[in-house]
Structures are given as structure tokens and as C-alpha cells.
Amino acid sequence: MWVRHIPLSIGNDACLDSATTYYIESMMSFLSPSDASQQRACVAGSKALRCLREAVTYHTKDDDPSQLLLTIALHRYAEIVEAMIQGRDSLFDTQGPYLASPSMNGIKDALLALQDLYVRIARLVRLVRAAGQCEARPHDTTLEAFTLAESLHASSAETCILQALAEEVTSLRPRTAHNTLLPLCLDGEAHDFRSLEGYILATQYWAYRILLCGLLDHLLSNHWPPPANLSNVTLEGIRSLQMDAAINVAKSVPYALGLSHAHPVRAVRLRLALQVAYGVWCRLERRQRSQTAPDYDLAVEMKQWTLETLARIDALWGFEEDIQHDSLERACEAAAGGMLWQDDLMRWRDCR
Numbered sequence: 001m002w003v004r005h006i007p008l009s010i011g012n013d014a015c016l017d018s019a020t021t022y023y024i025e026s027m028m029s030f031l032s033p034s035d036a037s038q039q040r041a042c043v044a045g046s047k048a049l050r051c052l053r054e055a056v057t058y059h060t061k062d063d064d065p066s067q068l069l070l071t072i073a074l075h076r077y078a079e080i081v082e083a084m085i086q087g088r089d090s091l092f093d094t095q096g097p098y099l100a101s102p103s104m105n106g107i108k109d110a111l112l113a114l115q116d117l118y119v120r121i122a123r124l125v126r127l128v129r130a131a132g133q134c135e136a137r138p139h140d141t142t143l144e145a146f147t148l149a150e151s152l153h154a155s156s157a158e159t160c161i162l163q164a165l166a167e168e169v170t171s172l173r174p175r176t177a178h179n180t181l182l183p184l185c186l187d188g189e190a191h192d193f194r195s196l197e198g199y200i201l202a203t204q205y206w207a208y209r210i211l212l213c214g215l216l217d218h219l220l221s222n223h224w225p226p227p228a229n230l231s232n233v234t235l236e237g238i239r240s241l242q243m244d245a246a247i248n249v250a251k252s253v254p255y256a257l258g259l260s261h262a263h264p265v266r267a268v269r270l271r272l273a274l275q276v277a278y279g280v281w282c283r284l285e286r287r288q289r290s291q292t293a294p295d296y297d298l299a300v301e302m303k304q305w306t307l308e309t310l311a312r313i314d315a316l317w318g319f320e321e322d323i324q325h326d327s328l329e330r331a332c333e334a335a336a337g338g339m340l341w342q343d344d345l346m347r348w349r350d351c352r
Contacts, residue, residue: 015048015055022048026079045079083122092119107197110164113157114205121211124148128215128337132222142219149216153233161205168198171251181254183305185298186247190254200269203252206245207273210280213242214336217283243284246277250302253309267313274313278306279332 025041083090127145170192182190193199216238249270256270285299307325330338 015051018044018048018051080119080122088126089123090119093123107164107168107195107201110161111197111201113160114201114208117152117155117157118204118208120148120152121208121215124152124212124215125335125337128218129339131219132337132339145219149212149219150233152212153216161201164198165202165205168194169202170194181258181309183250183301185301186250189251191248191251193255196266199252199255199266203249203270203273206248207276209245210242210249210273210276211335213238213245214276214279214283214332217242218337239284242280246280246302249273249277250305257309257312267316271310271313274306274310275328276332276335278303278328279336281306282329282332
């Protein structure tokens with residue numbers, strides 16, 4: 001929806017304009033946290049919410065619903081980002097109908113199901129951080145974190161999402177000119193997508209899996225053995241899943257950047273997935289430690305390639321500032337349940 005509607009709609013709808021401002025300010029407060037940026041996001045959110053309430057009040061059945069639906073979607077994403085920053089649950093974090101519906105099918109249902117899973121990540125981040133502050137083990141907070149992580153990991157919504165991905169994602173070997181967009185370790189294999197919606201679903205799903213697996217990795221690495229309902233979840237399995245997801249993100253780059261009809265907005269949609277995938281390679285590098293370890297070279301290569309690809313996307317938007325790898329790594333660890341210290345927040349300056 002962002003790709004199709006926003007570039008053509010800015011300036012034509014006050015409600016959409018205010019929602020877009022709220023979304024951007026919320027993202028900026030996440031990338032460059034400060035009291036000022038969070039205050040701007042709060043003010044933008046209040047203004048956008050007033051506009052949205054007015055739009056909903058006066059909306060009629062004869063009006064085009066696409067603008068209103070897009071506005072609501074922007075509010076949703078901005079609120080989730082704010083929730084992760086502030087260490088609270090998302091306001092959208094309720095048991096929705098799509099999460100447990102047995103009749104889900106098709107890409108539209110898959111996208112809705114994925115969003116219902118996504119909103120719970122903010123709550124899991126809060127619980128994992130709180131568990132890290134618990135001196136006594138076991139502790140109710142840690143148990144609650146494990147329980148939520150298990151429910152997300154084994155959600156029935158995964159079936160609908162994976163079925164849609166099976167129809168939307170294909171593998172191919174891109175033209176020689178596009179092979180430079182891929183890291184050498186992938187041997188020229190890339191993903192193609194049947195539709196723009198398929199690309200959006202796939203990249204959002206892989207980013208979600210990386211976030212979830214990163215939080216599970218943190219729990220399993222830092223707390224007592226998991227409850228019985230997580231007995232079949234292992235560190236090795238979780239780390240394998242997040243590596244697969246990170247590799248799938250990398251295979252999507254030629255589609256985002258290498259096509260003749262590539263659009264900067266489509267490319268920037270991959271940025272978040274690439275950023276969270278960077279955390280996978282940072283964690284792999286730390287685990288390997290020695291330069292003689294089998295996956296050490298892979299981790300180093302993928303970290304460097306990810307930074308170069310992010311810089312390529314930024315260049316499409318006219319940004320030339322170097323990406324600070326330490327800030328990006330710190331952001332990835334915070335998203336995986338690491339503690340947010342005030343000094344880190346003030347130094348957290350990612351390229352926008």
C-alpha cells in the first residue's frame with residue numbers, strides 16, 4: 001500500500017499527510033532516540049489521531065476507502081515502533097480474529113495474519129528486557145516471556161503465511177549485471193516474486209522471524225532451561241532459522257534494486273529487513289570468535305555486504321552519510337531484548 005499510494009497521495013489528503021508525518025517521526029525517534037525526537041513523535045501522533053477521528057466520523061460509503069485504510073495502516077506501524085522504544089505493549093496487541101482463524105488463505109489473509117503476529121513483538125521485547133533484570137530464577141516475567149515466544153513460534157498463522165509464500169516466491173539466477181548485488185557466498189541465487197504484495201509479505205515475514213528468533217536466542221542463552229512447552233526448541237534450531245531468514249533477505253536485493261523499473265520506495269522497504277539481518281551476522285561473528293571457525297568468514301562477508309547494500313539504498317534517497325556499524329549493531333541487540341542504556345540512546349545515530 002505504501003509503494004502504490006503514498007508517493008501519489010501526499011498533499012492531497014490532510015489526514016494521510018498527518019499520518020505520514022507521524023509514521024516518519026516515529027521511525028526517526030527509533031533511529032535517533034532523544035527527548036526531542038520522541039516529543040516530536042508524540043505531538044505528530046496527537047495531531048494525526050485527531051485528523052483520523054474526524055476522517056472516520058465523516059467517512060461515507062461513497063468515499064474511496066483506500067486513503068483511509070492506508071492512513072490507519074500508517075498509524076498502526078508508527079504506534080508499534082513507539083511501543084518498542086518506550087518498553088510497553090502495543091495498543092494493537094489484542095487477540096485478533098486473523099491470528100486464530102482456521103479459514104485463512106491467500107496473500108491478503110497472510111498479510112493480516114503477519115501483522116497480528118508483529119504487534120506482539122513489542123510485548124515480547126518488553127518481557128525479555130524485564131527478564132534480564134530479574135535476579136531470582138525462575139521468575140514469572142521470564143516464564144511469561146517464554147510462553148509468549150512459544151505461542152508466536154508455533155502460531156497457526158504460520159501455515160497461512162507459508163502457503164502464500166510458496167506461491168509468491170521463486171528462485172532464479174539473475175542476469176550477470178545484477179550478480180554484483182549479491183554476496184559471493186550465495187553463488188548468484190536470488191529470489192523473484194509474483195507480485196509486489198508477495199515481495200512485501202516475504203520481506204516482512206523474514207524480518208519478523210529474525211526478530212522473534214533473536215529474542216528466543218536471548219532467552220535461551222541467558223536464562224534457565226525453557227519450560228516443557230518449549231522443550232523442542234533448541235538454540236541450534238533457532239539460530240539456523242534466523243540464518244535462513246537473513247539469507248532470504250539477501251536474496252531479495254536484486255528484486256529490490258536490480259530491476260529496470262525499480263523504485264526507491266520499494267528498495268527502502270527492504271531496509272528494515274536488512275538492518276535486523278545485520279544482527280544475525282553480528283551474533284554469528286561473536287559466536288565464532290576465531291578466524292579459523294567455519295562460519296567466521298561468512299559472518300564477516302555478510303556484515304560488510306549488508307552495510308554496502310544499506311548505503312546503496314540510502315544513495316537512492318540522496319543520503320551520503322556513512323552508516324555506523326556499532327550503532328546498527330547496538331540497535332539490533334536492543335531489538336533482540338538487550339538493555340537500552342541512556343548513554344547508548346544518546347549515541348544511537350543511524351543513517352536516515
